[in-house]
Amino acid sequence: MAAPAEIVGLPEPPPPPQPVLTYLRFLRRAIVLAFSGTWRFYAWMTVLTAIALVGLNAWGHQLLHGMQVTGMSDHVSWGLYIANFTFAVGLAAGAAMMVIPAYLYKDHDMHDVVIIGELLAIAAIVVCLGFIVADMGRPERMWHVVPGIGRFHWPVSMLTWDVLVLNGYLLLNLHIAGYLMYMRYLGKVPRRRWYLPFVFVSVFWAISIHTVTAFLYQGLGGRPFWNSALLAPRFLATAFISGPAFVIVLLEVVRWRGGLKFSDGPTQLLARIMRITVLLNLFMLGSELFTALYSGGAHGSAVRYLFFGSHGKHALVPYIWTAVGLNIASAILLHLPRSRTHKRWLLAACSCAFLGVYLEKGMGLIIPGFVPSTLHEVVEYTPTITEWKITAGIWALGLLVLTVALNVGLAVWSGRVRDSTRPPERAAA
Amino acid sequence: MRFLLVAFVVLGCQRDRREPVRPPPGAPIGTVEIHQPERLTSIATTEVDALGRPIRVACVTCHSLRKPTRLPSSTAELDEFHQGLKFAHGTMSCGSCHVVGDQRSLRRADGSLVDMRDAIVLCRQCHGPQARDYDHGAHGGMAGHWDLSVGGRTRNHCVDCHDPHVPAFQPSLPVLPPRDLGIARPTGAQ
Amino acid sequence: MKRRVALKVVGATLGAGAVAYAGAPVAEWAAGLSLDDTLRQHYKVLTEDELAQILRRHEDETKKLHGVDVHIEDIPAQDGVSFGYALNLSACIGCRKCAEACHQENNHDRRTNNSYIRVLEMEQGSFDMERGNVDYDHAVPAPGKYYMPVQCHQCDDAPCVKVCPVEATWKEKDGIVVVDYNWCIGCRYCEAACPYHARRFNWQPPEIPAEEINPQQGYLSNRIRPQGVVEKCTFCLHRTRRGLLPACLEACPTGARVFGNLLDPKSEIRWVLEHKRVYVLKEELGTRPRFFYFFDE
Numbered sequence: 006m007a008a009p010a011e012i013v014g015l016p017e018p019p020p021p022p023q024p025v026l027t028y029l030r031f032l033r034r035a036i037v038l039a040f041s042g043t044w045r046f047y048a049w050m051t052v053l054t055a056i057a058l059v060g061l062n063a064w065g066h067q068l069l070h071g072m073q074v075t076g077m078s079d080h081v082s083w084g085l086y087i088a089n090f091t092f093a094v095g096l097a098a099g100a101a102m103m104v105i106p107a108y109l110y111k112d113h114d115m116h117d118v119v120i121i122g123e124l125l126a127i128a129a130i131v132v133c134l135g136f137i138v139a140d141m142g143r144p145e146r147m148w149h150v151v152p153g154i155g156r157f158h159w160p161v162s163m164l165t166w167d168v169l170v171l172n173g174y175l176l177l178n179l180h181i182a183g184y185l186m187y188m189r190y191l192g193k194v195p196r197r198r199w200y201l202p203f204v205f206v207s208v209f210w211a212i213s214i215h216t217v218t219a220f221l222y223q224g225l226g227g228r229p230f231w232n233s234a235l236l237a238p239r240f241l242a243t244a245f246i247s248g249p250a251f252v253i254v255l256l257e258v259v260r261w262r263g264g265l266k267f268s269d270g271p272t273q274l275l276a277r278i279m280r281i282t283v284l285l286n287l288f289m290l291g292s293e294l295f296t297a298l299y300s301g302g303a304h305g306s307a308v309r310y311l312f313f314g315s316h317g318k319h320a321l322v323p324y325i326w327t328a329v330g331l332n333i334a335s336a337i338l339l340h341l342p343r344s345r346t347h348k349r350w351l352l353a354a355c356s357c358a359f360l361g362v363y364l365e366k367g368m369g370l371i372i373p374g375f376v377p378s379t380l381h382e383v384v385e386y387t388p389t390i391t392e393w394k395i396t397a398g399i400w401a402l403g404l405l406v407l408t409v410a411l412n413v414g415l416a417v418w419s420g421r422v423r424d425s426t427r428p429p430e431r432a433a434a
Numbered sequence: 435m436r437f438l439l440v441a442f443v444v445l446g447c448q449r450d451r452r453e454p455v456r457p458p459p460g461a462p463i464g465t466v467e468i469h470q471p472e473r474l475t476s477i478a479t480t481e482v483d484a485l486g487r488p489i490r491v492a493c494v495t496c497h498s499l500r501k502p503t504r505l506p507s508s509t510a511e512l513d514e515f516h517q518g519l520k521f522a523h524g525t526m527s528c529g530s531c532h533v534v535g536d537q538r539s540l541r542r543a544d545g546s547l548v549d550m551r552d553a554i555v556l557c558r559q560c561h562g563p564q565a566r567d568y569d570h571g572a573h574g575g576m577a578g579h580w581d582l583s584v585g586g587r588t589r590n591h592c593v594d595c596h597d598p599h600v601p602a603f604q605p606s607l608p609v610l611p612p613r614d615l616g617i618a619r620p621t622g623a624q
Numbered sequence: 625m626k627r628r629v630a631l632k633v634v635g636a637t638l639g640a641g642a643v644a645y646a647g648a649p650v651a652e653w654a655a656g657l658s659l660d661d662t663l664r665q666h667y668k669v670l671t672e673d674e675l676a677q678i679l680r681r682h683e684d685e686t687k688k689l690h691g692v693d694v695h696i697e698d699i700p701a702q703d704g705v706s707f708g709y710a711l712n713l714s715a716c717i718g719c720r721k722c723a724e725a726c727h728q729e730n731n732h733d734r735r736t737n738n739s740y741i742r743v744l745e746m747e748q749g750s751f752d753m754e755r756g757n758v759d760y761d762h763a764v765p766a767p768g769k770y771y772m773p774v775q776c777h778q779c780d781d782a783p784c785v786k787v788c789p790v791e792a793t794w795k796e797k798d799g800i801v802v803v804d805y806n807w808c809i810g811c812r813y814c815e816a817a818c819p820y821h822a823r824r825f826n827w828q829p830p831e832i833p834a835e836e837i838n839p840q841q842g843y844l845s846n847r848i849r850p851q852g853v854v855e856k857c858t859f860c861l862h863r864t865r866r867g868l869l870p871a872c873l874e875a876c877p878t879g880a881r882v883f884g885n886l887l888d889p890k891s892e893i894r895w896v897l898e899h900k901r902v903y904v905l906k907e908e909l910g911t912r913p914r915f916f917y918f919f920d921e
Contacts, residue, residue, distance in 0.1 A: 040632065047635075054639065058646035065649025069656075071828035071851040072810075079614055079824050082815040142810015142825065142852030145654075145662050149790040149809055156666055156791040156807075164789035164813055226909040227783060227819025303754055380742060380774060380821045381753040563920070571892030572712060572900070574879035577869065580892075581885070584867030595877060603878070605763035608743075609720035612758065614736050 027424065031190055038416055039409040050408065053401045060398010063391045064139055072142060074391045080384035081375040083140070085392045088367035089399070090136035092247065094218045095240060095366060097129035097174065099248010101211030106274055108204045114270030120418050121259065122252055123182040124410040126211070130175040132403035139395050163221045170214045177207045182410075186417045193430045215240045222374065230307035230374045233296075239289045240366075245282040246335075247362045249275040250355035257352065264415045276339065276351055283336040283358060290329065290365075303381070311373040316383045318376075325369045331361030464579055464586030471593045474550050477516075493550075497537040505529045522600045531556055531598070557592045568592075666791070667804040667844070679843060686848060692834045698843040699865040701798035707859055707914065708799075708886040708893040709870075710902060711773060714920035715880035718743055718764040718771030725875030726775075729860060730846040731838055733830035740857035741775045741872060742821060774905070775872070776801065776822035776857035777913030784814035784823060784856075793854070799886075799914055800859050802844040808853040815854060819906050820913075826851045859883075886914075 042050075067074050077084045103122030106112040138144050149155035150168055159165035181203050188195040219237035226232055253275050259265055294312070297305030309315050311325050338344055338354035345351075377383050388396075416422040476490040483489055496515070505528040506512055509521045533539050539547040540556055548555050558565040567573035574595070578587030595603070660681065664670075670678070679696045686694045723739040732738040744756035748768050756772070765771065778801050785793055785801060792808040795801050815823040829851040841847040842862030849855050860870035864883070873881040884891035896902065902916040 051635075054642070058642055061643075062646040062649060065647065065651075065653060068653040069649050071826070073828040075827075077827070079815065079821070082812045082825060140811070142812070142854075143808065145657055146790075146807070146809045149792075149807060158789050158791045162787050162789045162813075164787065164811065168789065221813075225783065225787075225817050226911075227817060227906070303752065306754060374816070377754065378821055379819050380744060380758070381756060382758055382821075567920070568879075570895040570899075571884075572710075572879070572882050572896050573715065575874070575877055576879065577874040579867045580864065580869050580883050581867030587869070590877075590879065603717055603765065605765060606719070607762075608718055608760070608764045609724045610737065611720075611761050612723070612737055612739065612742065614738060 027191070028187070031187060031424070034422060035413045035417075038413045038422065042412065046408075046412070050405065053405045053408070056401035057398045057405060060395045060401065063394035063398065067139075067391055067395065068144070074389060076387045076389045076392065078384060078386070080378045080382060081372060081386035083371055083375070084386055085367075085388040085396055086136045086140035088371040089396055090133055090140070091218060091240075091371065092363055092366045093129050093132040093136065093403075094171070094215055095244035095247050095362070096251060097126045097133065097248075098211045098215040098241070098244040099246070100126035100129065100252065101208055102245055102249050102275065102278060103252060103271070104204060104208055104211070108201070109208065112270070112274065114268045115274060117267045118256060118259075118265070118271050120182060120185065120414055121255060121411065122248075123178050124414050125248075125252060125255065125407060126178045127175065127182065127410060128403045128407035130171060130178070131406050132399055133171055134175075135399035135402055136396075139399060163217065163224055166217045167214075167221060170210065170217050174207070174210050174214050177203055177210055181207060182414065186414055189420070190417045190422065191424050192427060212241065215244050222370075227379050228374045229304050231370075233293070235289055235293060239286065239293075242282050242286045242289060243362045243366055246279055246286060246358050247366075249279050249282075250335075250359040250362075253279075253355045254352060254359075257348065259411070259415065264421070265419045272351070273345070276344065279335075279355075279358065280339045283332060283339060286362075287332060287336060290332075306377050306381070307373045310376050310383065311369065315377065318383045318385050320385045320387065321368060321372060321376075324364050328361045328364035328369055331357045332365065335361060464582040464584065466582070467586060467588045468554070469588050469591050469594055470551060471591050473593055473597075474553055474591075493537050501535050503534065505532055505534055520600050522602065523598065553598065554592050557596075557598075661806060661850075664806045666807050668794075675843070682843075682847060686837075690832070690834050690837060690848070692837045692839060694837065694839040694841050694847075696841045696843055696847050697862060699862065701796045701800070702865060703797075704885075704887055705798045706886045707778070707864065708884065708897070708916070709778075709859065709914060710882040710893055710896045710900075710916040710918060712878075712880040712882070712900075712920060713770055713772060713917055715878040716743075716771040716773065716876075717878055717880075718745055718760070718766075718769070719877065721875040721877060722773055722872035722881070725871040726857070728836065729838055729863075729871035731830065731832055731841070731848050733826075733828070734833065734836070735831055738824060738830075740822065740824065741773050743771055743773045745769050746772050772917065773872075774820055774822075775915070776818075776859075777820055777904070777911070777915035778857075778859065780912035780914065781910060783817040783819065783909075783911060787813045787817045789813065793856075798865070800861050801856070802858055802861070803854055803856060804844070805847075805849050805853045805855065810852040810854065812854065819909050819911060823854050823856045825854050 075084060100122040103115060103119050107115040107119040138147070141147070150157065150165070152159070157165055159169070181200055184200050185195055216237045219240040222228070222231035223233065223236045253272050256267075256272055260267075294308065297308035306315060310318070311321050313319070314322050335354045335358035338350055338357065341350065343350045344354055372386055376385065472490060476492045478488040478490050481489045507527060509519045512519055531540050533541050533547060536547070538550050540550055540553060541547055542556065543559050564573050568589075574592070575590040576587050579585035580587075592598075660678075664678070665674075667675075675698055679698060682696050683694055686692060686696075720741075720743050723741040723743060726732075726741050727737065727739040730740065742758055744753060744758055745760040745764075745766070746753070746756045746769060748770055760766070778795075778799050780795075780799070782795060782801050785795055788794075789811065790807060790809055793801060793803045793814055810825070812825055815825055826849050830848060832848070837848070838846060840862060842858070842865075845858040845860065845862045860868075860872075864870055870883055873883050882892050882896050884893035886893060886897075888894065896918060897916065900918040900920075902918045904913045904916055
């Protein structure tokens, strides 16, 4: 092919743009995209912002007056915040469920939508970090955790491992999603060495974030409800229920909103995965119940409190039975043949599964760890309005991040938004 | 390598500690004093002073004027003075410890006399295990220093806690229970 | 197009206003933070001069806040001293005077009647704490019961020290596990890890009437703690490192408590450990406590 300059009359090709300027232009377009949409988009974002601001105000209230505004006490010293944190870590880990088939098994249908999973992971980690900050008694001392300028009690404290893996997972996903999106924007083929190793690491890293979070609780000998080898496997099983459930619903939302064409393959694959993990979770639940109730004694007093009440206190009993019911319902719904053909049944199953895992992992895991207390006192815990406001605010923040990320991400991924100053690269054969 | 060096400097840096507080060698050893309960030399009347404290009368105030000739065989016989005195100390009688005509002394099991203020000697005669524990600091309250090379301490006398006539600890109301956050009180106080 | 831009500008302005309004308490909190407190280094790396300045600053703050002159010291651990504590369950009558003395000595919050010591009323013949009761409010000692006070055991293999992410709590040379109240980030992982319910969190700033404040204070022990940090029994190190008995022991009317230096073969605590059948709580957890329980016979 002759060089363009040799053809008479054509102008010189423009000089290649500087990379930094191009990136800044991309960011600017992304920001503009983040604030553009239909009236439905604005309404959604306004509602989310309002909820987030209510949460911010409530958090300020908590900072000023101390954590006495929560329902926590020296007996139940972790509550709604840590419960939601644990669940959100599972959600972030579950997003890896899309990465494994897309890259390890070269599922091309999944490859089209894997960006959604990565953006969900980013939003979920933001939610996790939000709950950690909300639960801290002195958040202005957060710098104490930074290795080098603070005192980082690694490797002995599991919390330091959690700090490393959560922030590392965030950076990994930011890099992978950011790199792939930017390459798509530029019309270039992504260089394998800049994303493929990170993708493989992120699969193992996703498993590690939830394992480390489980080890936080598992390693405490003084809390027999948590001090069980089954906690980490159970965490992973529930992560791979809540993650895919949310992604299936998210995919339907994306399909409804338009902007990206993709087949039903990813949804069916995620549903297939869920069919296994819901049964696994129920099996592990049965195993825990047997261990606690068959041998009896003080070892099972937390389980007795959770499922049947103890010493006249039974605040958690309705929650856990609802959670178990929802988990069983989702298992039944997922295994009905109708869920493969009728989307509504599948979405109902996903909602049941998501809510069931949320209840079970939140109130059903953290609170019973503290009841009875280490001196065998039964002191109950009820979250206050302030706690609910802060919790809602942080979830709203996560949804804000997710909406913005998807808005930008899908626009770029589908090719609607690209750098028009350069021709698209042809992928190597 | 550099990181290790920095880490060593940052983590290994401890400020110079002051010399810990220890007395110089040959410092005087703190003394162990045994508290002298008022009960051994005086008795409380039913009258109270301006600050609400019961007025105490020394034993000799009355017993220098009146000398009883015999000891009662039971507390029911006390109809003139020391009325209402309860007694529940095994199968002993008044004469096991008290001496007729000498209200400043007590008698040991072999009949020899000790001063009222040394009443501990009598307790030790029978209550060997408690005496042994007391000597080793495992029985009876104390206040002061654990480190006798720094200061002294005051020990409770047996009679500070145990009424010699009714030595068993009488039930009394404890300090109020904890009302930390999260515990619902029946009165609803929070 | 212009209407859209105008709407966006209006929306952004309203949004900024809403953020300012909603975030006002956060701004108020941030304004109330002191730079010295936020940037202070860990206790172990403070120099002598810095520590002296900090102690004076805390004394001034206490004077300003509560109107009381206090004396805050930092007493290092002594060589050749390793503390141990024993409790005679035959002698304890459950009067809770130890808990009350701790409450007063350590400048605890008055509203919650907080104390590091919790006394359990147990059934005679059973060690099962599930059958124990902390709320008893009747004459003691009640028949058929015995009383077991529980406080921090200053464990040799303390789970709380293991789990702290910022090393805000550590074990000193004389065996006491201490907390740097200005380094603690308030995550309460140590409170979850402790098997003995020994740790307390400051859910609010402590409220103490000025006349009840104990002016003899230690930097690592009973100075008035801020909200949002964890605290625990320190065996009254501001007293015991000066050779005095801890406040709970002095308050005990029956002498059920025995305290001393485990390294001194002639100490009372050594005699108890050698001549009484002592045991520790939850020994199977491997925490190796320094607080021993024994019965007389």
